[in-house]
Amino acid sequence: MTEKNFVITREAIDIEAVVNKVADRNAGAINTFIGTVRELTNGKKTLYLKYDAYIPMAEKKLAQIGEEIQRDFPAAKVAITHRIGELAIADTAVVIAVSTPHRADAFTASRYAIERIKEIVPIWKKEHWEDGEEWIGDQLEKRSYPSGKPEKEDL
Amino acid sequence: MTEKNFVITREAIDIEAVVNKVADRNAGAINTFIGTVRELTNGKKTLYLKYDAYIPMAEKKLAQIGEEIQRDFPAAKVAITHRIGELAIADTAVVIAVSTPHRADAFTASRYAIERIKEIVPIWKKEHWEDGEEWIGDQLEKRSYPSGKPEKEDL
């Protein structure tokens, strides 16, 4: 898996280009997860978003997610592109593509990748509403880090 | 949901065009399942495939799958394109796109759609190997139909 399968970009993401990175003669299934900017969250209207990232570490952590997937599914191919900068409603923020010989694994791995992005990849989203703006933290809302950092097994 | 979200075609499938059909201001997630032609199945080498379909009924059954998904996830948008004719290794046979406000539902619905296609949509695949060819039946391999037809609840 080459490093350029895991990319942070300021440009609009070409979905087909990400999918093509994982195309494979022995793949029977490709699962693609596309994260898009939603207008309404809990009834509150988003005007636009800004994403920022610690780019080199973010690309490294995306690649790590790819390696974690290949540990479970050695035949899998993974590509992830995340966009940063200002995004409008319905814009694509992230595209994950995973190919595997059999379809169940592609679903499992793609789901794993998006959850893992929300755990370990240094990317931040700032929501801009009509009445203010805020950096959004920890969308997983599944755990807090009382020690100020994730436990070893989370990273 | 318009009927043209559910299409049988003889042309190569434009993945981005299928995804665009489900784009939505209130979608936060789009899951895409892409079925591709795999070269090796149980060690046997496929040269190419031929798909055939009962086209009007197949499009109707794809639309029915979309309605079944909306019964469970009313905010979901669904589009499915299945290609027929002769396909080469790594060609795309089917593209399913589902958008939902929240990501878990997009995964669930997309998985449901591909399993359901393999149950009820009148499309057939003929594998061509070096030493022969065969129409492939019931890839689910989960049930047989002793009565010669699926039970009512399967349709």
Place this chain on the structure above:
Amino acid sequence: MIKVLLFADLEERAGQRIVEIPTAEMNIADIRRYLLDKFPQLSASIRTAMPAINEEYAADQAVASSGDEVAFIPPVSGG
């Protein structure tokens, strides 16, 4: 006249996709017998095929009328 469609290996074995039965009414079970009489080579395959009338799956007891389109659908393998 009832129009009957055969697909995949059924079509291949029969050597044709469309069979026209010159009758006003016939139920699915009788249509299956009619086809087996005309194409004995369908024997194994037509038993596992699902019948449909006018693009909806139908039971063996369902009756097709003149103008209806009946189809025999072998186990599907799309995706």
Place this chain on the structure above:
Amino acid sequence: MIKVLLFADLEERAGQRIVEIPTAEMNIADIRRYLLDKFPQLSASIRTAMPAINEEYAADQAVASSGDEVAFIPPVSGG
């Protein structure tokens, strides 16, 4: 000299992304204290930020040396 990066609300509160600490060695806990001393307005946020050294998450006891890049990573929200 240790280079420290602040992101998201940390950057906004500090008014800068890069802080340079003129020292040969310092552990993460001490770097956090150094930053709080310089930018008291980071108080709430820096406690929930994860430290990293040279692009890998690191513990509070980990020691950064001159030339290393330390980062404080607020709860992430990509995807």
